[in-house]
Amino acid sequence: MADETFIKPDLSFVKRIMAAGGDTAKKCYQCDTCSVVCNLTPTSQPFPRKEMLQAQWGLKEVVKSPDIWLCHQCSDCTVLCPRGAKPGEVLGVLRQMCIEQYAFPSFLAGKVGDPKWLPLLIAFPVLLLLFVLNIFGLMRIPEGTIQYSKLFPTLLVDVIFMGAAAFAVFVFVNGVRQYWKDLNVNPWKVKVEGNLVRDLIATLKDIISHNRFRQCETTFARSLNHLLVFFGFVFLAVVTALAFYREWFEAHDAVTNVYLAMKLLAIPGTAALLYGIYGIYQERLKNADKAGAGTYFDWLFIFVVAAVGVTGLFSWVFRLIGIKMLAYPTYFIHLVSVFFLFFYAPYSKMAHMVYRTVAMLYARMAKRGF
Ligand code: SF4
Ligand code: SF4
Structure with a gap:
């Protein structure tokens, strides 16, 4: 039977x-x-x-x-x-x-996917940053030349944003552990074999080259725009990570120039991010009839990434031309956007970077389509 x-x-x-x-x-x-x-x-x-x-x-x-x-x-x-x-x-x-x-806690994931909750989700980082400014007596436009560390001392930024990133990593680790477990007891009963490290490297190569994404036909342009956003993101992440060690670099003359050169990555990084996200926006609108307009979940991610790029760019421009009444508020909005992106990453479309990587690794090890 x-x-x-x-x-x-x-x-x-x-x-x-x-x-x-x-x-x-x-x-x-x-x-x-x-x-x-x-x-x-x-x-x-x-x-x-x-x-x-x-x-x-x-x-x-x-x-x-x-x-x-x-x-x-x-x-x-x-x-x-x-x-x-x-x-x-x-x-x-x-x-x-x-x-x-x-995602854990799961109720937060439901809220991120529901437009009704957006004002409250934004209010959290706004109130948190205002609270911190108030506690430290920094709730004012600083005197003198524009230096963002006068508004938010670097140590404060480090603590707040490393805290947000650590929270996101914790949620991701928890989610991936459970997902991997579920994949391996799934109802499809695919035999997983292979070398985890070798297959992970091959998977990352697939992701970096976008070689699967580039097989798309209808929305081929999306693969190029996605690649630009991806590399823009990587460049900006490198610059941000280096900034955490700036005092060490500044204390070692021999490598200070390396640090300054690496900081310049922020320029192509921001350009790639903004150009790519604009291309994704345009391409989605152009193909909305035949390919679908995308969901709130998709659009929220597009707008948050755009907000990070635009506010970062204008914080830099307003500082260069010395308009402090615009520079400091723009920098504040930039910090809110970055916090939103990282803190809610495990609940937003940004999590696709993690779960797609895990699924592609699993599929490769299971010899499923690779
Ligand atoms: S399932 Fe549809 S949208 Fe997804 S990759 Fe295949 S053709 Fe493209
Ligand atoms: S009707 Fe269903 S099975 Fe046929 S193409 Fe559309 S989604 Fe696929």
Whole structure:
């Protein structure tokens, strides 16, 4: 007798998918065009048709599937779906739900994905930074030349932002541990073998080169823009990390020039970040009809990254031209944006960097499409 499979549909899961922007899932009639046209799907148990079925039936195990992360939302399937079911968009919603599932505390993940909570989410870093300024008697526009350390002493910035980053890392480690565990007891029973370090290096090479993303056709431009944002982000992260050690550099004359040269990375980093994010914005609007307009979750991430880049750029410009009444408030907004980006990273679309990496590593070790 054949093995029996029991499924447990969950109507509330279907409702959540629809509320988060995946309401087209119910239109799917399982023709399989999407899996045929996808350039990234493996030949065995291809996506996204099966995920559409799982989404329609309320089979919530689908959020644990590595396959939802192997999709780069190129929208080829969305364009060619004869029913307008937008499988690329539905998979995007499933990824959002995966992030929510593995985030801790989970209620915060739900709030980040809900526009009603945005004012409160912004209010938290604003009030925190104002509170810190008040406690240290710094609630005023500093006298003299513009130096942001006069408003926020570097030690304060280090403590606040390292605290936010440490919190995000803790949540990510916790989520990834659980996700990896779930992947390895998943209902697909894929045998995982291989060398973790070697496969992780190969996975990171895939990510850095965007070689999978570049197989997209409909929204090919998105892969280039995403690459620019990615490298802009890396450059700015390097400069920010170096800033934590600036006193050490300044105390060692021999390497001070190296430090100053590395700081210049902020210029191409900001340019790449802003140009890339503008390209993503334009490309999404241009393809909205055929490829889908994206969800609130997608747009929130785009706007937060843009806010970090724009406020960082204008903080620099206003300081150079010496307009302190604009420079200090812009710098304050910049700090709020950076805090928002890092503190909420495990609950926002930024978490895709972590979960996609883990899923791609798993898929590579399971010889699934790699
Ligand atoms: S999502 Fe569209 S293309 Fe894919 S199986 Fe359903 S109806 Fe067919
Ligand atoms: S959006 Fe692109 S990568 Fe994702 S399933 Fe559709 S065709 Fe494949």
